[in-house]
């Protein structure tokens with residue numbers, strides 16, 4: 590592995606395998622790392638045939654093959670709410686990963702792989718980035734609240750105003766009963782869905798990256 594001791598980042602374990610993490614504060618706007626590798630010219634048959642998971646298309650004609658070992662930037666994972674961006678200079682055929690926020694030591698560095706990639710590869714399996722994880726948790730909580738309300742809903746209008754007055758008494762009995770049963774159910778199903786999805790998706794994620802970058806390169810070919 591290349592020596593990163595003088596760099597403001599290190600390779601480490603992330604949710605979806607390996608990732609790149611800041612080891613020093615990185616200022617917003619500053620260059621973090623270059624994504625580099627041999628330049629592939631899709632007009633050349635030999636270049637056009639190259640396929641691996643680190644192909645980064647920079648124009649219709651040119652694709653960078655980032656699979657070389659020295660290209661540490663290939664470890665950077667996708668995020669929908671990233672702290673960095675891929676700054677592509679088509680003219681210079683250069684990709685710079687740049688901080689778009691102040692990044693603290695220990696934070697994972699990530700950038701947005703793009704809408705096309707997301708729709709095709711992340712949406713079907715569920716994106717594992719922090720932003721999406723948070724959204725999922727919020728949705729689950731909302732769904733739980735809604736279920737609770739639904740469970741409580743029909744009882745309310747049926748009982749009408751009379752229930753309002755005796756609420757204090759009924760609540761003591763009814764609430765724990767329905768509440769407990771409900772939360773138990775939700776918990777199990779959520780846990781099931783989560784473990785099933787997360788486990789598989791982690792593996793798929795890296796594959797998706799592969800396919801997508803390859804597909805990106807391909808779409809470029811087609812566009813030509």
Ligand SMILES: [Zn+2]
Pocket residue numbers: 668669670716717718719720721722
């Ligand atoms: Zn996401």
